[in-house]
Amino acid sequence: MDLIIRKSWIILAIFALALIPYFITVKYYLHLSILALMWVITAQGQNLIQGYTGYVSIVQAGFMGIGAYTTALLGVHFDLPVWLTITLAPIITAVFAVATGYPSLRVKGHYFAIVTLAFNLVIFIVLMNWHDLTQGEAGITGIPKPGGKESIFNWRDRVTYYYFVLIISVVMTFLAAILIKSRIGKILIAIRQNEDLVGAIGISAWKYKLFAFVTSAFYAGLAGALYAHYQSFINPEIFGVAQSLDAILAVIVGGSGTIIGPFIGAFFVVFLPEYLRFADSFRLIIYGLVLVLATIFMPRGIVGVANSVRAYIARR
Amino acid sequence: MVELLQQIINGAAIGGVYVLIALGLTTVFGILGIAHFAHGSVSMFGGYLTFFLVVQWGLPLLAAIACSLVVGFLLGMLIEILAYRPVRHASPINAFIVALGLTMMVEGLNLEFFGHEQVVIPTNLDRIFSLAGVTITELRLYVILSAAFLILAMTLFVEKTKTGQAIRAVAENRDAAILMGVNVSTIPLIVFAISTALGVCAGVMVGSLFAIAPGIGENLVVKGFAVLILGGLGSIPGAIVGGLVLGITEALAAGFLSSAYKDVIAFVVMILVLLFRPQGLMGKH
Numbered sequence: 001m002d003l004i005i006r007k008s009w010i011i012l013a014i015f016a017l018a019l020i021p022y023f024i025t026v027k028y029y030l031h032l033s034i035l036a037l038m039w040v041i042t043a044q045g046q047n048l049i050q051g052y053t054g055y056v057s058i059v060q061a062g063f064m065g066i067g068a069y070t071t072a073l074l075g076v077h078f079d080l081p082v083w084l085t086i087t088l089a090p091i092i093t094a095v096f097a098v099a100t101g102y103p104s105l106r107v108k109g110h111y112f113a114i115v116t117l118a119f120n121l122v123i124f125i126v127l128m129n130w131h132d133l134t135q136g137e138a139g140i141t142g143i144p145k146p147g148g149k150e151s152i153f154n155w156r157d158r159v160t161y162y163y164f165v166l167i168i169s170v171v172m173t174f175l176a177a178i179l180i181k182s183r184i185g186k187i188l189i190a191i192r193q194n195e196d197l198v199g200a201i202g203i204s205a206w207k208y209k210l211f212a213f214v215t216s217a218f219y220a221g222l223a224g225a226l227y228a229h230y231q232s233f234i235n236p237e238i239f240g241v242a243q244s245l246d247a248i249l250a251v252i253v254g255g256s257g258t259i260i261g262p263f264i265g266a267f268f269v270v271f272l273p274e275y276l277r278f279a280d281s282f283r284l285i286i287y288g289l290v291l292v293l294a295t296i297f298m299p300r301g302i303v304g305v306a307n308s309v310r311a312y313i314a315r316r
Numbered sequence: 317m318v319e320l321l322q323q324i325i326n327g328a329a330i331g332g333v334y335v336l337i338a339l340g341l342t343t344v345f346g347i348l349g350i351a352h353f354a355h356g357s358v359s360m361f362g363g364y365l366t367f368f369l370v371v372q373w374g375l376p377l378l379a380a381i382a383c384s385l386v387v388g389f390l391l392g393m394l395i396e397i398l399a400y401r402p403v404r405h406a407s408p409i410n411a412f413i414v415a416l417g418l419t420m421m422v423e424g425l426n427l428e429f430f431g432h433e434q435v436v437i438p439t440n441l442d443r444i445f446s447l448a449g450v451t452i453t454e455l456r457l458y459v460i461l462s463a464a465f466l467i468l469a470m471t472l473f474v475e476k477t478k479t480g481q482a483i484r485a486v487a488e489n490r491d492a493a494i495l496m497g498v499n500v501s502t503i504p505l506i507v508f509a510i511s512t513a514l515g516v517c518a519g520v521m522v523g524s525l526f527a528i529a530p531g532i533g534e535n536l537v538v539k540g541f542a543v544l545i546l547g548g549l550g551s552i553p554g555a556i557v558g559g560l561v562l563g564i565t566e567a568l569a570a571g572f573l574s575s576a577y578k579d580v581i582a583f584v585v586m587i588l589v590l591l592f593r594p595q596g597l598m599g600k601h
Contacts, residue, residue, distance in 0.1 A: 050409070054409075056409055056412060103587050103590060103591050104587075104590075106590065106591065106594050107545075107590060107594050109408065110345070110351045110408070110412075110541075110549065111545060111549065111590075111594075113351065113412065114351070114538075114541040114542070114544075114545055115545065115586075115587065115590065117538060117541070118538065118542060118583040118586060118587070119583075121538060121579060121583065122579075122580050122583050122584075125576070125577065125579055125580050126580065128576075129576040129577065241534065241538075245416055248413070248416070249413070249416075252409070252410075252413050256409070282424065282428065283424070284420050284421070284423055284424030284427065285420070285421050285424035285425060285428065286424075287417075287420055287424075288416075288417040288418065288419070288420030288421035288422075288423075288424060289417070289421055290417075291413065291414075291416065291417030291420065292399055292414050292417035292418060292421070295403060295406075295410050295413045295414050295417065296402045296403060296414070299403075299406050299407075299410050
């Protein structure tokens with residue numbers, strides 16, 4: 001019975017998300033919702049490595065950049081169809097992650113966080129300075145929309161793109177949930193709780209950590225590719241360390257180590273800075289303050305607070 | 317050869333700045349296990365404040381630096397009490413998130429108070445000395461000398477004084493330190509005050525050698541952490557060696573390879589060190 005209630009909640013939530021375009025009158029909010037759904041994908045990846053495995057990675061936006069530039073360059077230079085480049089982008093990002101994950105996963109805790117942060121800086125500097133390939137700060141324009149010329153959907157319409165990204169983000173969330181329920185997911189959680197013990201019972205933890213890291217990169221690469229085709233324009237600006245921090249925030253604020261948390265957190269990190277626009281230059285200060293207070297007073301995120309409230313009501 | 321020596325001297329100046337930043341980070345990490353990510357932005361606040369006092373209030377440079385040091389001292393304590401103390405018993409990830417929030421706040425305050433123009437602290441130290449073809453500006457010389465002095469003073473403080481002993485005791489074994497009568501709630505305060513003051517000195521050096529602008533602080537703190545990784549987390553000799561290695565590598569990379577990619581080369585060196593010595597150059601296994 002409990003299971004049925006939980007399942008119906010999920011269906012209800014997806015249904016509500018599907019109805020959003022009918023209730024949004026301001027086009028700009030639809031745009032933000034699309035961005036938020038892309039951030040859901042990145043945050044789900046971040047949650048695998050940060051929330052479940054317990055390794056804070058600060059390179060997610062860099063990986064989004066690799067995904068975005070891969071799909072854009074393949075599309076612009078080789079004239080490959082969009083569905084193919086969107087599929088290739090996360091795979092190539094994952095290959096990069098194998099190469100970067102191998103050295104960085106030799107170290108733990110803060111070391112790992114800082115090494116991944118250095119990788120993000122390296123990616124950013126290369127995107128900025130390798131003019132022949134990336135056009136530097138000017139960026140790449142004219143990235144084709146999905147669907148080609150004789151598509152049955154109107155891809156220039158934001159509503160179409162909203163549903164496209166919604167479906168992908170829901171599918172990726174379900175895949176993450178399945179992964180976590182599997183044996184691999186149990187080992188990842190065990191690594192977070194006691195890595196030495198995992199090693200002691202004969203499981204080589206580094207393979208599983210690398211798997212979580214590479215999967216998180218796959219998610220980020222996919223989100224980056226979706227972003228590139230949505231905006232038709234990319235430059236290195238949004239693939240910097242600040243955006244990687246947003247991915248971490250999405251996980252923490254939503255509820256680290258839960259499946260629904262990153263979904264809520266992603267909407268939070270996209271919409272909150274917009275709502276703080278009225279505060280103008282105080283925006284950064286307020287955003288930082290909210291973050292500090294949220295971590296001190298609700299360390300288990302929005303999902304954690306919701307669970308406590310539910311438990312409180314159930315007790316009464 | 318002259319060119320090589322020249323680049324090494326240039327690297328020593330920026331390396332000295334990195335060492336000062338890294339010393340603060342490494343003592344904080346040793347005591348509290350916190351990656352104090354806001355350190356760079358706080359240091360830049362010190363640089364901005366010095367600039368403001370010199371240019372707006374017309375204070376002499378040394379007086380302005382002294383004022384900024386006092387403010388840095390108090391600010392460090394305030395940060396410890398308000399931001400890090402409440403998350404002391406939470407998981408390290410939470411302390412890191414607090415550090416990120418703090419970084420945003422300090423960056424925001426810097427923007428609010430000092431604007432987004434880049435500023436250079438005026439020093440009027442522009443005599444140039446040269447020896448056997450290697451030149452050094454007066455300013456750079458003073459930066460190297462005062463960094464060396466501060467590093468020496470910090471090392472002596474930690475090694476020789478009673479407070480320094482207490483700091484090392486808490487870093488080594490917190491519970492044993494409590495049993496030996498060390499007051500573990502004042503030690504973090506002292507560590508934060510001193511670290512922030514060292515950071516302010518680094519901020520003043522960056523502001524007079526190069527320039528202060530939004531975002532510089534974050535770049536600096538990342539370099540500081542790279543130094544810790546190179547040298548070994550929590551190790552003071554490691555911070556000194558790591559800072560000089562990073563600074564000189566960068567200067568050589570900028571001089572002989574490419575100035576756009578100098579940071580990339582510095583990080584590659586860091587990652588190589590990590591592959592062969594995961595505990596850092598001076599770290600114990």
